[in-house]
Amino acid sequence: METVKKPSLLESSVKDAGMGAFVTFALALVMVGMKVDVASGLGAELFIEYRWTAVAIAVVTVFVGRLLLNLFFWKPDNPLAVNLSGLMPSGDSATQIGKALKPVLLIIAIALPFALMFWLGARGSRQYIDLAILVTTYIMLGWGLNIVVGLAGLLDLGYVAFYAVGAYSYALLAEYFGFSFWICLPLAGILAAFWGIILGFPVLRLRGDYLAIVTLAFGEIIRIVLLNWYQFTGGPDGISGIPRPSFFGLEFKRGDGGFADFFGLDYSSIHRIIFLYYLILIMALVTNIVTMRLRRMPIGRAWEALREDEIACRSLGINTTNTKLTAFALGAMFGGFAGSFFATRQGFISPESFTFIESAVILAIVVLGGLGSQIGVVIASVVMIGGFEFFREFEEYRMLVFGMLMVFIMVWKPRGLVSTRAPSVTLSKDAKGISADLVQEGHG
Amino acid sequence: MTMTEPLLKVRGVETYYGKIIALKGVDLDVHEGEIVTLIGANGAGKSTLMMTVCGSPQARNGSIVYAGEDITTKPTYEIMRTGIAQSPEGRRIFPRMSVLENLMMGGMVAENKYFEDDLKRVFELFPRLKERQHQSGGTLSGGEQQMLAIARALMSRPRLLLLDEPSLGLAPIIVRQIFEAINELNKTDGLTVFLVEQNAYHALKLAHRGYVMVNGVITMTGTGKELLSREEVKAAYLEGGRH
Ligand SMILES: Nc1ncnc2c1ncn2[C@@H]1O[C@H](COP(=O)(O)OP(=O)(O)OP(=O)(O)O)[C@@H](O)[C@H]1O
Numbered sequence: 001m002e003t004v005k006k007p008s009l010l011e012s013s014v015k016d017a018g019m020g021a022f023v024t025f026a027l028a029l030v031m032v033g034m035k036v037d038v039a040s041g042l043g044a045e046l047f048i049e050y051r052w053t054a055v056a057i058a059v060v061t062v063f064v065g066r067l068l069l070n071l072f073f074w075k076p077d078n079p080l081a082v083n084l085s086g087l088m089p090s091g092d093s094a095t096q097i098g099k100a101l102k103p104v105l106l107i108i109a110i111a112l113p114f115a116l117m118f119w120l121g122a123r124g125s126r127q128y129i130d131l132a133i134l135v136t137t138y139i140m141l142g143w144g145l146n147i148v149v150g151l152a153g154l155l156d157l158g159y160v161a162f163y164a165v166g167a168y169s170y171a172l173l174a175e176y177f178g179f180s181f182w183i184c185l186p187l188a189g190i191l192a193a194f195w196g197i198i199l200g201f202p203v204l205r206l207r208g209d210y211l212a213i214v215t216l217a218f219g220e221i222i223r224i225v226l227l228n229w230y231q232f233t234g235g236p237d238g239i240s241g242i243p244r245p246s247f248f249g250l251e252f253k254r255g256d257g258g259f260a261d262f263f264g265l266d267y268s269s270i271h272r273i274i275f276l277y278y279l280i281l282i283m284a285l286v287t288n289i290v291t292m293r294l295r296r297m298p299i300g301r302a303w304e305a306l307r308e309d310e311i312a313c314r315s316l317g318i319n320t321t322n323t324k325l326t327a328f329a330l331g332a333m334f335g336g337f338a339g340s341f342f343a344t345r346q347g348f349i350s351p352e353s354f355t356f357i358e359s360a361v362i363l364a365i366v367v368l369g370g371l372g373s374q375i376g377v378v379i380a381s382v383v384m385i386g387g388f389e390f391f392r393e394f395e396e397y398r399m400l401v402f403g404m405l406m407v408f409i410m411v412w413k414p415r416g417l418v419s420t421r422a423p424s425v426t427l428s429k430d431a432k433g434i435s436a437d438l439v440q441e442g443h444g
Numbered sequence: 445m446t447m448t449e450p451l452l453k454v455r456g457v458e459t460y461y462g463k464i465i466a467l468k469g470v471d472l473d474v475h476e477g478e479i480v481t482l483i484g485a486n487g488a489g490k491s492t493l494m495m496t497v498c499g500s501p502q503a504r505n506g507s508i509v510y511a512g513e514d515i516t517t518k519p520t521y522e523i524m525r526t527g528i529a530q531s532p533e534g535r536r537i538f539p540r541m542s543v544l545e546n547l548m549m550g551g552m553v554a555e556n557k558y559f560e561d562d563l564k565r566v567f568e569l570f571p572r573l574k575e576r577q578h579q580s581g582g583t584l585s586g587g588e589q590q591m592l593a594i595a596r597a598l599m600s601r602p603r604l605l606l607l608d609e610p611s612l613g614l615a616p617i618i619v620r621q622i623f624e625a626i627n628e629l630n631k632t633d634g635l636t637v638f639l640v641e642q643n644a645y646h647a648l649k650l651a652h653r654g655y656v657m658v659n660g661v662i663t664m665t666g667t668g669k670e671l672l673s674r675e676e677v678k679a680a681y682l683e684g685g686r687h
């Protein structure tokens with residue numbers, strides 16, 4: 001019999017939630033509770049605005065949220081969680097939640113613009129749909145980079161280069177040849193993939209730190225070329241007037257022959273925003289589907305094996321050169337697609353949009369999400385990009401919050417938010433996800 | 445032994461790591477259907493020879509002929525598609541991938557249609573792997589990992605299996621299991637095995653023929669029994685009752 005008295009679940013959960021709330025309080029006190037502002041009117045004095053309710057809301061949210069998570073999800077020996085998982089098919093609880101989460105997220109993603117329109121109206125929802133577009137773009141970029149970093153294990157710090165190649169490909173093709181978005185999209189992807197291979201060749205022999213440095217340099221080279229090749233790319237002035245995408249040939253414009261006219265709707269600029277949202281959503285989903293498919297195919301398995309042990313791969317007859325190049329090319333291609341979307345959405349691009357920090361953010365999304373986890377990328381993008389926008393009002397603290405968030409997550413979950421890796425094949429039905437807790441660091 | 449051309453013929457192979465010479469002209473034959481073992485002290489160059497057969501590193505001088513084909517300068521991934529499979533030193537299984545996925549990686553170069561049969565065969569040989577097919581490779585015990593490394597190599601349907609120290613760090617009972625499996629593969633499936641071992645007693649008992657390597661050269665060769673009874677072998681490799 002158990003002689004050591006274990007603290008009850010409720011007790012430990014409350015304690016834990018209390019700790020969380022305390023940390024939140026400490027952070028929120030300064031970061032949320034006080035806001036320095038410039039007084040309007042004469043003198044332009046600085047004054048501090050106090051917002052204690054916001055602090056209280058943050059603390060209470062964290063406390064309640066953590067308590068609930070503790071009670072129902074994190075403690076395996078607790079009856080309620082067991083009951084709950086009894087309702088679901090057997091298996092690892094993390095994969096379970098992931099499985100249940102996916103369709104829910106998908107439905108939310110599909111319904112989002114309409115729900116927002118319904119609640120906030122066309123005017124009010126615009127900024128949120130814009131934000132959703134941004135988040136989804138990063139999800140797509142995260143998924144693309146996940147092939148290179150998460151699956152193939154090739155640390156790429158210059159991923160933004162392919163994003164830039166995609167964006168500039170579209171912008172330049174449209175400018176010089178007048179091609180439409182739908183023709184340019186595949187071309188941009190191919191061009192980016194081509195650049196992925198060009199980058200891939202010299203770095204084939206490199207791994208880890210060395211690879212990271214070279215990819216970083218590559219990212220900068222692309223940006224600097226774009227910046228300095230004034231006659232061709234417009235240099236720092238960028239390219240403007242990039243054509244907007246059409247809906248199967250229907251332009252989003254006022255008057256005859258436009259999208260609204262064709263469908264008998266009243267013209268509204270929100271149509272194009274919603275269209276862009278669905279466009280990027282579909283592009284991102286395609287990225288995901290392709291990746292998931294490939295993961296179950298020999299090439300995908302070879303990527304993962306390459307990440308684990310390159311020498312073993314070679315001794316199994318795998319052509320590691322080709323395996324790496326396909327990972328680079330595919331990752332780059334999706335980056336290129338996302339780039340052309342970016343160009344068509346903005347209507348204006350300049351090298352400023354493709355700095356190293358973009359690479360860092362995309363990489364952070366992949367790492368925070370848990371290398372190789374597709375759903376992790378979604379969660380990390382929503383949290384990070386959404387969080388970025390949320391903290392927009394304290395511009396100067398954004399990086400601080402961003403950095404702290406990363407440190408927090410990495411301490412709390414060293415292998416990222418979703419560290420369970422579902423095997424790509426199972427023969428029987430009782431297969432379980434491989435929890436990161438069971439996996440030792442390094443090679444076994 | 446036989447007059448036929450050996451399946452693997454190593455002649456005058458010299459391998460360098462940079463400027464350092466690791467193999468100083470090695471001659472070695474492995475005939476079809478044989479178990480041949482290579483024993484030698486740490487750092488003698490055993491693993492180097494095995495890796496040279498696989499083309500990484502490549503021999504600077506000499507030749508390696510497999511099944512009548514010169515493979516000396518072929519890239520590794522091509523050599524491993526000609527019917528040679530390897531369980532490398534240190535096992536090198538894929539730790540975050542499941543046992544089943546590890547086995548699928550082994551079967552990448554084989555035709556797909558054989559997969560089910562081959563899987564059944566290796567599970568028969570190592571029932572422990574069947575029980576643990578969904579566990580990640582990294583969480584297997586040392587013995588199970590070794591079984592997996594061998595099973596993974598078998599999935600490519602090799603004609604010649606190269607094993608580098610399969611008994612390293614394993615309990616005697618597991619060593620016996622592994623050696624029995626090797627014997628079984630050789631007897632029943634007619635698999636040719638080239639076995640690098642520190643565990644000289646077991647290896648020489650199992651093998652048809654053996655080679656002794658010292659400092660990058662072969663110093664002795666003979667049948668397993670002959671070598672076991674040689675005083676020099678006893679003194680150098682069978683001391684201290686290792687068996
Ligand atoms: N990658 C390498 N670079 C430089 N030298 C190496 C390398 N690998 C092996 N060597 C050297 O080559 C020699 C032979 O090494 P090898 O690994 O073949 O020995 P071994 O007989 O397999 O020994 P053990 O029984 O300890 O595995 C050693 O002196 C070793 O230090």
Ligand SMILES: [Mg+2]
Pocket residue numbers: 490491492533608
């Ligand atoms: Mg060795």
